[in-house]
Amino acid sequence: MEDLTGSCAKPQRRSIGAKRNPATEEAILGAAQEILRDKGVKGLSMEAVAKRARAGKATLYKWWPSRGALLVAVYERAKGEHVHEDKGTLIATMAAFYRYVFDFWRTAEGQVFALIIAEAQSDADVAEALERYRKERLVALAEVVDRSQARGELIEGAQAEALAETIMAAAWMRLITGRLDSDPERLAHEVLDGWMVGNR
Amino acid sequence: MEDLTGSCAKPQRRSIGAKRNPATEEAILGAAQEILRDKGVKGLSMEAVAKRARAGKATLYKWWPSRGALLVAVYERAKGEHVHEDKGTLIATMAAFYRYVFDFWRTAEGQVFALIIAEAQSDADVAEALERYRKERLVALAEVVDRSQARGELIEGAQAEALAETIMAAAWMRLITGRLDSDPERLAHEVLDGWMVGNR
Amino acid sequence: MEDLTGSCAKPQRRSIGAKRNPATEEAILGAAQEILRDKGVKGLSMEAVAKRARAGKATLYKWWPSRGALLVAVYERAKGEHVHEDKGTLIATMAAFYRYVFDFWRTAEGQVFALIIAEAQSDADVAEALERYRKERLVALAEVVDRSQARGELIEGAQAEALAETIMAAAWMRLITGRLDSDPERLAHEVLDGWMVGNR
Amino acid sequence: MEDLTGSCAKPQRRSIGAKRNPATEEAILGAAQEILRDKGVKGLSMEAVAKRARAGKATLYKWWPSRGALLVAVYERAKGEHVHEDKGTLIATMAAFYRYVFDFWRTAEGQVFALIIAEAQSDADVAEALERYRKERLVALAEVVDRSQARGELIEGAQAEALAETIMAAAWMRLITGRLDSDPERLAHEVLDGWMVGNR
DNA sequence: GACTAACCGAGACGGTACGTCTGGTCTTAAG
DNA sequence: CTTAAGACCAGACGTACCGTCTCGGTTAGTC
Numbered sequence: 129m130e131d132l133t134g135s136c137a138k139p140q141r142r143s144i145g146a147k148r149n150p151a152t153e154e155a156i157l158g159a160a161q162e163i164l165r166d167k168g169v170k171g172l173s174m175e176a177v178a179k180r181a182r183a184g185k186a187t188l189y190k191w192w193p194s195r196g197a198l199l200v201a202v203y204e205r206a207k208g209e210h211v212h213e214d215k216g217t218l219i220a221t222m223a224a225f226y227r228y229v230f231d232f233w234r235t236a237e238g239q240v241f242a243l244i245i246a247e248a249q250s251d252a253d254v255a256e257a258l259e260r261y262r263k264e265r266l267v268a269l270a271e272v273v274d275r276s277q278a279r280g281e282l283i284e285g286a287q288a289e290a291l292a293e294t295i296m297a298a299a300w301m302r303l304i305t306g307r308l309d310s311d312p313e314r315l316a317h318e319v320l321d322g323w324m325v326g327n328r
Numbered sequence: 329m330e331d332l333t334g335s336c337a338k339p340q341r342r343s344i345g346a347k348r349n350p351a352t353e354e355a356i357l358g359a360a361q362e363i364l365r366d367k368g369v370k371g372l373s374m375e376a377v378a379k380r381a382r383a384g385k386a387t388l389y390k391w392w393p394s395r396g397a398l399l400v401a402v403y404e405r406a407k408g409e410h411v412h413e414d415k416g417t418l419i420a421t422m423a424a425f426y427r428y429v430f431d432f433w434r435t436a437e438g439q440v441f442a443l444i445i446a447e448a449q450s451d452a453d454v455a456e457a458l459e460r461y462r463k464e465r466l467v468a469l470a471e472v473v474d475r476s477q478a479r480g481e482l483i484e485g486a487q488a489e490a491l492a493e494t495i496m497a498a499a500w501m502r503l504i505t506g507r508l509d510s511d512p513e514r515l516a517h518e519v520l521d522g523w524m525v526g527n528r
Numbered sequence: 529m530e531d532l533t534g535s536c537a538k539p540q541r542r543s544i545g546a547k548r549n550p551a552t553e554e555a556i557l558g559a560a561q562e563i564l565r566d567k568g569v570k571g572l573s574m575e576a577v578a579k580r581a582r583a584g585k586a587t588l589y590k591w592w593p594s595r596g597a598l599l600v601a602v603y604e605r606a607k608g609e610h611v612h613e614d615k616g617t618l619i620a621t622m623a624a625f626y627r628y629v630f631d632f633w634r635t636a637e638g639q640v641f642a643l644i645i646a647e648a649q650s651d652a653d654v655a656e657a658l659e660r661y662r663k664e665r666l667v668a669l670a671e672v673v674d675r676s677q678a679r680g681e682l683i684e685g686a687q688a689e690a691l692a693e694t695i696m697a698a699a700w701m702r703l704i705t706g707r708l709d710s711d712p713e714r715l716a717h718e719v720l721d722g723w724m725v726g727n728r
Numbered sequence: 729m730e731d732l733t734g735s736c737a738k739p740q741r742r743s744i745g746a747k748r749n750p751a752t753e754e755a756i757l758g759a760a761q762e763i764l765r766d767k768g769v770k771g772l773s774m775e776a777v778a779k780r781a782r783a784g785k786a787t788l789y790k791w792w793p794s795r796g797a798l799l800v801a802v803y804e805r806a807k808g809e810h811v812h813e814d815k816g817t818l819i820a821t822m823a824a825f826y827r828y829v830f831d832f833w834r835t836a837e838g839q840v841f842a843l844i845i846a847e848a849q850s851d852a853d854v855a856e857a858l859e860r861y862r863k864e865r866l867v868a869l870a871e872v873v874d875r876s877q878a879r880g881e882l883i884e885g886a887q888a889e890a891l892a893e894t895i896m897a898a899a900w901m902r903l904i905t906g907r908l909d910s911d912p913e914r915l916a917h918e919v920l921d922g923w924m925v926g927n928r
Numbered sequence: 929g930a931c932t933a934a935c936c937g938a939g940a941c942g943g944t945a946c947g948t949c950t951g952g953t954c955t956t957a958a959g
Numbered sequence: 960c961t962t963a964a965g966a967c968c969a970g971a972c973g974t975a976c977c978g979t980c981t982c983g984g985t986t987a988g989t990c
Contacts, residue, residue, distance in 0.1 A: 141967070141968080142953080142954050142955075142966090142967065142968085143953080143954045143955055143956090143965075143966040143967045143968090144954085144955055144956075144966075144967090145954085145955040145956030145957075145964085145965080145966075146955080146956065146957085146963085146964045146965040146966065147955090147956075147964095147965080147966070148966070149955095149966065149967070152966085152967075169450065170450060173944080173945055173946085174945075174946075174947085175944080175945055175946075176945090178968095182968075182969095183967080183968070183969095184966095184967060184968045184969060184970085185946095185947080185948090185968095185969090185970085186947095186948080186949080186950095186966095186967085186968090186969095187966075187967060187968075189947065189948085190966085190967095193947095194947095195946095242449040243449060243450070245445075245446070245449065245504055246445070246446035246447070246448075246449040246450065247446070248504065248505075248506075249442040249443060249445065249446040249504065250369060250370060250443070250446065255505075255506055258505065259505055259506065262505055283522060285521050285522070286521075286522060287518065290518035291518075291522075293498075293501070293518070294494060294497075294498060294518065294519055296501070297494075297497040297498050297500070297501035298493075298494060298497050300497070300500075300501055300504070301493070301496070301497035301500055301501070304445055304448065304449065304500070304504065305448075305455075305458065305459055305462055306448075306455055306459065318487065318490035318491075318493070318494065319494055321485050321486075322483060322485070322486060322491075322522035322523035323522035341936070341937080342935085342936065342937085342984080342985050342986075343934075343935040343936045343937095343984080343985045343986055343987090344935075344936090344985085344986060344987080345933095345934075345935070345985085345986040345987035345988075346932090346933055346934035346935065346986075346987060346988075347934075347935075347986095347987080348935080349935070349936070352935090352936070373975080373976060373977085374976075374977075374978085375975080375976055375977080376976090378937095378938095382937070382938095383936080383937070383938095384935095384936060384937045384938055384939080385937095385938085385939080385977095385978080385979090386936085386937090386938090386978095386979080386980080386981095387935080387936060387937075389978065389979085390935090390936095393978095394978095395977090541962070541963080549961070549962070552961090552962075552963095569850060570850060573949085573950060573951085574950075574951065574952080575949080575950060575951080576950095578963095578964095582963070582964090583962080583963070583964095584962065584963045584964055584965080585951090585952080585953090585963095585964090585965080586952090586953080586954075586955095586962085586963090586964090586965095587961080587962060587963075589951095589952065589953080590961090590962095593952095594951090594952090595950095595951080642849040643849060643850070645845075645846070645849065645904055646845070646846035646847070646848075646849040646850065647846070648846075648904065648905075648906075649842040649843060649845065649846040649904065650769060650770060650843070650846065655905075655906055658905065659905055659906065662905055683922060685921050685922070686921075686922060687918065690918035691918075691922075693898075693901070693918070694894060694897075694898060694918065694919055696901070697894075697897040697898050697900070697901035698893075698894060698897050700897070700900075700901055700904070701893070701896070701897035701900055701901070704845055704848065704849065704900070704904070705848075705855075705858065705859055705862055706848075706855055706859065718887065718890035718891075718893075718894065719894055721885050721886075722883060722885070722886060722891075722922035722923035723922035740941095740942080741941070741942080742940090742941065742942085742979080742980055742981070743939075743940040743941045743942090743979080743980050743981055743982085744940075744941090744980085744981055744982075745938085745939080745940075745980085745981040745982030745983075746937085746938045746939040746940065746981080746982060746983085747938095747939080747940070747981095747982075748940070749940065749941070752940085752941075752942095773970090773971055773972085774971075774972075774973085775970080775971055775972080776971090778942095778943095782942070782943095783941080783942070783943095784940095784941060784942045784943055784944095785942095785943085785972090785973080785974090786940095786941085786942090786943090786973090786974080786975085786976095787940075787941060787942075789973065789974085790940085790941095793973095794973095795972095
């Protein structure tokens with residue numbers, strides 16, 4: 129038994145005048161997500177997305193001028209805004225963070241992030257979007273580190289932003305080398321122990 | 329008289345019997361490198377390499393079954409084996425390391441490494457090769473950290489291999505986010521200061 | 529401030545109420561003619577005409593339901609009503625006729641006629657319009673032949689309408705095979721000599 | 729009832745080395761002919777032909793660089809080489825000729841010729857091919873006229889080639905204006921009577 | 929010395945996806 | 960109801976690579 133048209137009935141969308149139709153955007157991103165789940169990231173071509181969304185290819189290229197741009201949009205739609213829940217200590221908070229992102233990156237939607245990093249290496253627009261995203265997340269991470277520093281957990285020389293980037297780099301490293309099964313708790317220790325007060 | 333096909337005269341190579349012709353390998357990798365320099369990484373297709381090397385496509389696929397495999401070969405050929413020169417302190421040694429790799433990654437050949445990381449996200453063979461390479465470099469880095477630890481530079485809780493991976497992650501992070509102009513010295517401090525004895 | 533879209537300022541046209549706006553028709557046909565002159569017949573798409581005329585595509589399709597219909601309209605607007613000036617003999621009159629149409633068909637507007645013939649091969653509406661036009665011109669031509677026959681120039685068996693069609697066919701043949709540089713005088717002789725009294 | 733794959737099983741064709749595979753050419757032209765019969769000339773897109781022939785689009789474009797080129801090939805394959813059978817008089821011979829071509833032009837393959845004329849109006853290559861074809865047929869026709877002239881059927885001033893072109897023009901005129909139901913006999917008379925000895 | 933096996937250049941082949949273009953239909957907002 | 964504007968679906972266009980295949984020719988080793 130086979131479903132040639134996709135996962136659900138696709139009512140025809142029409143123009144709603146000389147302005148962007150949100151239903152179209154929704155249908156396209158939805159179709160992209162479905163393809164991700166069904167065929168994996170290799171099947172995610174502009175062609176396939178257009179076909180499944182019953183959208184014209186020109187419409188796709190109008191709003192997302194490249195595969196990279198579409199990837200970014202799909203990722204932004206899928207990722208929940210992770211709020212760093214304070215677990216009392218920085219180590220515990222970061223361990224929870226690692227656990228959360230590793231789990232997410234393992235999902236079909238999360239795998240898109242690795243793709244975005246890949247695409248960024250040869251597509252300047254994606255690189256820019258990725259850099260914007262990195263900075264945004266860096267700020268959120270640095271705040272957590274800041275709070276920890278205020279609590280007196282960290283040694284004197286620690287700089288919140290630099291430390292945040294080190295934390296982030298460790299996670300991204302695991303992602304791009306396919307080691308998302310690393311132990312989050314242990315990783316948090318390996319990255320942070322040196323900076324905690326009380327380790328001499 | 330002029331040579332339209334490349335940078336140098338390409339004498340026809342023939343079979344040298346029932347064994348691999350080293351001249352062919354040389355010609356192919358050389359052609360790949362030339363294309364990298366001339367057209368950049370986007371122009372590095374199997375098709376283009378075969379044409380430039382005056383090699384049959386089947387020959388390429390015989391020895392390097394995918395674009396990724398070829399990329400890896402090109403990278404391995406181009407990279408010098410970096411020996412970590414001991415600068416007296418770990419910080420200084422690592423600063424020199426960062427400076428070296430950042431400089432290399434900015435060259436045409438070095439850019440291939442970013443490509444390999446990209447390719448690894450969707451090509452299992454490349455991922456495996458990358459992982460092998462990572463481990464190999466990790467060992468070399470860990471040795472340097474070990475020596476530093478033996479000298480008593482590091483605090484008690486430091487684990488050489490874990491620290492080495494953190495050091496490496498920081499570098500790769502700068503690569504994939506296009507920030508190879510970061511200051512190596514400062515980066516070394518940001519990554520290592522917490523682990524050095526004497527910072528409380 | 530400059531006008532990127534065409535050769536002259538295009539004041540915005542608005543609806544003039546519940547009736548056809550002649551300014552719009554004028555603007556559209558004018559734009560089509562401009563495109564013909566600037567880009568040639570290949571550039572004459574509905575899209576391009578709408579853009580240049582600053583008209584909505586819906587407006588175009590409302591009044592000219594297909595590319596063919598627009599072509600016909602453009603041609604009808606451009607062609608002058610050729611009046612067959614009597615040169616004394618049928619041969620001379622027809623030579624003048626050939627000269628006139630060959631000259632016209634060579635102009636940008638005249639080239640549209642070849643396009644119409646082309647379009648007629650696959651668009652029934654255009655075919656019909658072309659047939660209407662052919663009959664209309666045939667009548668005009670037949671009249672000239674009739675007058676010649678009345679003067680006693682033609683042999684007994686000549687039928688005005690049939691001869692007119694032969695005359696016309698010779699012209700169209702030169703058009704569709706791209707030989708508008710044929711000598712009109714000579715062509716008139718080649719087509720008509722057999723039918724003239726005094727050639728035995 | 730519907731046939732999704734075409735009219736017959738299509739065995740996969742492979743390369744036969746670094747040279748053109750005649751089976752591929754055959755399959756492509758055959759597919760084109762099938763489409764003509766099934767969908768008519770409007771359905772004859774490069775895309776459709778490639779799909780039906782199970783051929784890559786690149787293969788099509790390699791050997792027939794444009795739709796026009798393919799049309800010409802299909803026509804040349806379909807048309808039998810018409811031999812002008814001598815019916816005793818030129819009128820009768822030409823009447824038979826008209827009957828033959830009108831009948832052929834009405835078939836699915838014959839309709840291609842009208843398409844070629846259409847395409848020639850905007851594709852220089854097709855125009856050239858068409859002109860070549862016209863000249864070739866003109867020679868054949870002129871020979872018939874020549875023989876008639878040798879028999880003394882024609883008046884003194886008749887030029888074989890010019891008359892042949894008039895004969896041809898009359899036929900093409902009926903084709904492009906969609907009047908292939910014209911009476912061949914009558915047409916032959918209308919075109920030729922003036923040139924026959926004995927009509928004064 | 930003939931034979932075989934693998935190598936090599938060449939390039940045709942079936943495919944997939946690309947990014948662009950045009951054709952026609954539709955809706956909106958303004959008049 | 961008309962108009963300008965332009966979003967939208969649809970699908971053909973011609974191009975670029977992919978990875979597979981066959982060919983014809985070469986060379987080195989085996990019988």
